Amino acid sequence: MKHFVLLKFEPGFDVDAAEVIVRDTYKGLGEALPWLTNPCVYRSCIVRDTNADIMATVDLESEDYLKPYLTHPLHLAMAEKLNPHIIQRNSFDYK
Numbered sequence: 001m002k003h004f005v006l007l008k009f010e011p012g013f014d015v016d017a018a019e020v021i022v023r024d025t026y027k028g029l030g031e032a033l034p035w036l037t038n039p040c041v042y043r044s045c046i047v048r049d050t051n052a053d054i055m056a057t058v059d060l061e062s063e064d065y066l067k068p069y070l071t072h073p074l075h076l077a078m079a080e081k082l083n084p085h086i087i088q089r090n091s092f093d094y095k
Contacts, residue, residue: 001060001095003069006052008088015053018082019043022054025078029069035061036069052090066093 007022009015019041026039038059044051060066069075 001063001066001093002057003060003066004055004057004092006088006090007054007056007082007086008052009054009082009085010087013085015043018085019054021078021081022056025074026056026058028074029058029072032074033065033069033072035065052088063093063095 007018009018023041026041029036030039036058038057040057042055042057044053044055047053058069060069
């Protein structure tokens with residue numbers, strides 16, 4: 001299963017710092033979880049109201065691993081840092 005998440009941050013928030021946090025987190029998740037592969041983080045190259053600032057993708061062996069991924073301590077620590085500054089979050093999953 002492929003999992004995508006798109007994040008839009010509040011105006012004025014340091015998206016450079018957020019990108020580092022997301023990249024480090026996804027690298028750590030890829031190393032910690034054998035059933036999570038191909039973690040990728042992308043930064044939008046165009047600032048527009050309708051664009052997300054950051055998109056992250058991972059491959060999970062099955063949908064059964066979505067909850068363990070979302071509740072992993074590394075993911076929760078990232079969310080604690082970034083959630084107060086996120087004004088829009090979208091996710092998408094497919095097999």
